[in-house]
Amino acid sequence: MGHKVHPKLFRIGVTNTWPSRWFARGDAYRKQLQQDLAIRSFIQRRLKEGAISNVTIERSRGVIAIAIHTGKPGLVIGRSAQSIDELRKEIAQNFFRGKKVTLRVDVVEVPKANLDARIVARQVATDLERRLPFRRVLKQTVERVKKSGGLGVKVAVAGRLNGAEIARREWLGWGKIPLTSLRADIDFAQDAAQTMAGTIGVKVWIYRGDVFEQDRLSMYQPTTPTRGPRGRMGGGRMGGGRGSESGLSSAGA
Structure with a gap:
């Protein structure tokens, strides 16, 4: 049995942050x-x-x-x-x-809507509800992401495609999608299109580049000073380590 991990939840605290920020x-x-x-x-x-x-x-x-x-x-x-x-x-x-x-x-x-997986997935679902051929929809979606500067994209649809009798899964991809690399900025979303033949599921992966330590947002950086090397007098900062990366406790949905 396969063990699948959500690409965005896998990177919370690295390239993604919590959608809800509060403490209770x-x-x-x-x-x-x-x-x-x-x-x-x-x-x-x-x-x-x-x-x-x-x-x-x-x-x-x-x-x-x-x-x-x-x-x-x-x-x-x-x-x-x-x-x-x-x-x-x-x-x-x-x-x-x-x-x-x-x-x-x-x-x-959103500065670049064509690099946002949720917006792209909603557009794919809308096109399928308008009865456009799914292969044309997949190709147009991949082309839009390429022109917007994406480094990789994968779009998958599953269901009774084009009103077929038997449901199946089809996908189209371009570039690379490094799902096992934590520093890879992978945006993922899923949606559903309600068609006359039934529900068609839509999944979108978009690779937007790597996020290195020096490029992370300030919310991922430690908010308390850290202690310098032992034996060094002065110039060192005192405080916690990785456990204090966020000064505000978070809860995610």
């Missing part, structure tokens, strides 16, 4: 985690055409900050910020009714 214990942890999952599902349904890449949630005392990463910020914000204001009111009414919290909803633009 016991029942509060379970309730807040379930609430985060419900909020993400609500936003994905509410903004289905908004090319949503990721939704990050940060909690502090009385403040909840939700950041929506999207490839179409204009569509999400709306004219005169009307759409984002309505979304904020709906989230407050559905999830925080009667609670004294400050809810902040921000919109972050």
Whole structure:
């Protein structure tokens, strides 16, 4: 039996970070985690055409900050910020009714949408729902990723492709996808297309290059000073080691 590891979860703390950042214990942890999952599902349904890449949630005392990463910020914000204001009111009414919290909803633009696996997977699913031939969809998707600067891409679809009687799995790839290298920046996502013949699953892997130690984001670097070599007087920094890489405890969905 094969042992498969999620490419993004495998690299949390190395090239990826947690989608939820807060600290809680016991029942509060379970309730807040379930609430985060419900909020993400609500936003994905509410903004289905908004090319949503990721939704990050940060909690502090009385403040909840939700950041929506999207490839179409204009569509999400709306004219005169009307759409984002309505979304904020709906989230407050559905999830925080009667609670004294400050809810902040921000919109972050994804710089290269064609290098984001979730946005690409959603586009593939949309094309399949429009009854486009799956082979053409796979080729066009690979070409878009190549032109955007990706170093490798793999797109897999499974189901009753083109309305066939028997379900099967087909995939198309280009470049390299080093799944066993921790420093490789691999973006992975899966989606589903609801067609007349049934559900077709979509999986996308995109390789965006290596992330070396000196290139990591500041959130992955130690926040406390470290002790220098023994016997050296002065100039050394004191503190913990790898265990103190993050000064903020995190919880992921």
